[in-house]
Amino acid sequence: MGSSEQIDRVTDLRAWPGEFPVSHLYTMGIAGERFFRELKDNGRFLGSRCAACDHVYLPPSIFCPRCFAALDEWKEVGPQGTVRAVTTAHRGVDGTTLKTPETLALIQLDGADDLLTHRIKESEGLEIGARVAPVLKETPEREGSILDVRYFRAV
Amino acid sequence: MPTKVAIIGVGHTAFRATSPGLSYKELMFEAATRAYEDAGLDARSEIDSFLTCSEDLAEGTSIFDEYVPDQIGGAERPVYTVSGDTIQGLATAYMQIASGIVDVVSVEAHSKASNVVTPGELHAFALDPIFVRPLGFNAHAMAGLEASAYLATTSTTREQCAHVVAKNRRNALANPSAAHAAAIDPQDVLSSPPAFAPLTELEVSAPADGALVIVLASEERAKKLKRQPVWLRGIGWSTGSGITSGTDGSSADYARSAAEMAYRMAGIGDPRQGIDFAEVDDSYSYKEPQHLEALGLFGPGRAGAATADGATARDGDLPVNVSGGSLGVGQLFEASGGQKVAEVVAQLRGEAGPRQLKKAKTGLAQSWRGIPTATGAVVVLSRD
Numbered sequence: 001m002g003s004s005e006q007i008d009r010v011t012d013l014r015a016w017p018g019e020f021p022v023s024h025l026y027t028m029g030i031a032g033e034r035f036f037r038e039l040k041d042n043g044r045f046l047g048s049r050c051a052a053c054d055h056v057y058l059p060p061s062i063f064c065p066r067c068f069a070a071l072d073e074w075k076e077v078g079p080q081g082t083v084r085a086v087t088t089a090h091r092g093v094d095g096t097t098l099k100t101p102e103t104l105a106l107i108q109l110d111g112a113d114d115l116l117t118h119r120i121k122e123s124e125g126l127e128i129g130a131r132v133a134p135v136l137k138e139t140p141e142r143e144g145s146i147l148d149v150r151y152f153r154a155v
Numbered sequence: 156m157p158t159k160v161a162i163i164g165v166g167h168t169a170f171r172a173t174s175p176g177l178s179y180k181e182l183m184f185e186a187a188t189r190a191y192e193d194a195g196l197d198a199r200s201e202i203d204s205f206l207t208c209s210e211d212l213a214e215g216t217s218i219f220d221e222y223v224p225d226q227i228g229g230a231e232r233p234v235y236t237v238s239g240d241t242i243q244g245l246a247t248a249y250m251q252i253a254s255g256i257v258d259v260v261s262v263e264a265h266s267k268a269s270n271v272v273t274p275g276e277l278h279a280f281a282l283d284p285i286f287v288r289p290l291g292f293n294a295h296a297m298a299g300l301e302a303s304a305y306l307a308t309t310s311t312t313r314e315q316c317a318h319v320v321a322k323n324r325r326n327a328l329a330n331p332s333a334a335h336a337a338a339i340d341p342q343d344v345l346s347s348p349p350a351f352a353p354l355t356e357l358e359v360s361a362p363a364d365g366a367l368v369i370v371l372a373s374e375e376r377a378k379k380l381k382r383q384p385v386w387l388r389g390i391g392w393s394t395g396s397g398i399t400s401g402t403d404g405s406s407a408d409y410a411r412s413a414a415e416m417a418y419r420m421a422g423i424g425d426p427r428q429g430i431d432f433a434e435v436d437d438s439y440s441y442k443e444p445q446h447l448e449a450l451g452l453f454g455p456g457r458a459g460a461a462t463a464d465g466a467t468a469r470d471g472d473l474p475v476n477v478s479g480g481s482l483g484v485g486q487l488f489e490a491s492g493g494q495k496v497a498e499v500v501a502q503l504r505g506e507a508g509p510r511q512l513k514k515a516k517t518g519l520a521q522s523w524r525g526i527p528t529a530t531g532a533v534v535v536l537s538r539d
């Protein structure tokens with residue numbers, strides 16, 4: 001011990017509770033606006049391409065992390081894709097066991113060179129390499145959010 | 156030749172699942188007291204600069220820098236916080252000393268994980284707020300995703316990953332400071348409840364509380380102190396775009412590039428020849444072989460089989476996580492890399508007691524900042 005005293009009765013132990021009452025807005029930005037407007041209005045996925053690196057970014061970006069060029073070439077990708085990683089989560093955010101485990105995947109949408117994280121449903125025994133397609137909300141329900149994609153499922 | 160800098164003192168508390176009797180300041184005070192005693196230095200007159208490695212959200216306090224000086228001897232002295240792992244703090248200390256503005260630097264890191272009432276929410280808050288966090292899943296699932304890609308790409312098996320967990324938790328039995336020592340077998344790991352498939356509950360390192368302080372000094376200063384110096388031969392750090400960048404999802408490129416930087420500085424060509432033992436990040440079972448391969452200590456896809464064959468055991472060809480690692484000692488937020496450095500120093504000094512290695516001239520410690528980061532740091536330390 002660094003100090004010469006110790007608390008030796010557990011009933012003496014005290015702690016003060018606190019929490020963060022903090023809320024944020026996260027600006028979509030130029031690339032985010034493009035992506036989510038296209039998803040909301042037309043149900044399509046938009047990536048951005050760096051010609052020099054021959055890389056299609058998804059989510060799209062207006063800059064290339066590989067060569068640092070400014071990007072202005074938009075490319076429709078998907079909607080189908082290939083599963084590159086898959087997990088089944090048996091625990092929720094609060095750490096408790098989920099009654100219904102949930103499956104998540106990293107999906108390479110056709111034409112994209114990055115991976116999209118999303119939920120998988122209705123796809124028993126899905127493995128890496130499986131082909132999947134998105135299930136979108138109906139147009140009037142879409143609000144320009146990643147949740148406009150309800151989930152992906154095997155095709 | 157890079158400027159020579161030495162570690163001249165290390166102090167830490169025991170790492171335990173809870174620490175209800177001590178505040179984080181008292182844990183830090185204990186670690187600092189031990190470290191300055193180890194170095195033979197007076198806290199208030201013989202240390203030129205102080206660093207703490209911490210993240211505000213994990214502390215539950217914004218601008219946490221303001222709460223650190225008093226308990227490490229740094230009041231009215233040069234102090235700031237590095238919001239990164241301990242090894243990134245060591246890199247900052249190295250630069251301060253190499254620049255010549257100071258001679259002796261204290262680097263502190265700690266975990267008071269048991270005070271985080273909603274760890275899942277804290278972890279989820281690190282996910283991309285627009286594209287990922289709205290999906291509302293436990294952030295450990297990102298490790299499940301990465302594990303699935305790593306196993307598929309390298310043909311590493313779940314059994315081999317289970318060997319990592321059994322090895323590290325058993326290694327921790329010889330480490331009185333470890334929070335999660337256990338005499339378990341690979342079968343226990345595989346048959347524990349599924350958590351984030353392919354990972355079971357026992358493949359996810361559990362948090363622990365504790366604090367540690369590492370004191371560094373210039374060559375000139377180190378040679379005048381009573382302690383045998385442990386020399387910092389190479390250090391490197393790197394951050395990548397993350398596992399969703401690119402189409403692989405399975406390689407720890409941050410560890411590869413951090414190691415390249417550290418090896419270049421240390422003049423190490425073949426790390427397997429130049430390194431006697433390693434303490435690498437094992438936040439999840441598969442992370443240990445994945446990191447060993449990225450560090451060039453095993454070929455691609457070879458570390459899992461080597462682990463099952465005993466090559467990384469305490470008496471193996473390349474002992475890995477003899478301390479117990481994060482699986483055995485506990486997950487310590489930004490102190491995780493520091494715990495690994497402390498073990499490397501103890502081994503190099505010949506002070507590791509029942510877990511002392513016979514061959515310990517040069518050791519490596521590596522950190523990863525956890526899900527969802529692609530940030531790693533590497534330090535190579537040696538006795539001479």
Ligand SMILES: [Zn+2]
Nearest residue numbers: 050053064067
């Ligand atoms: Zn480019």
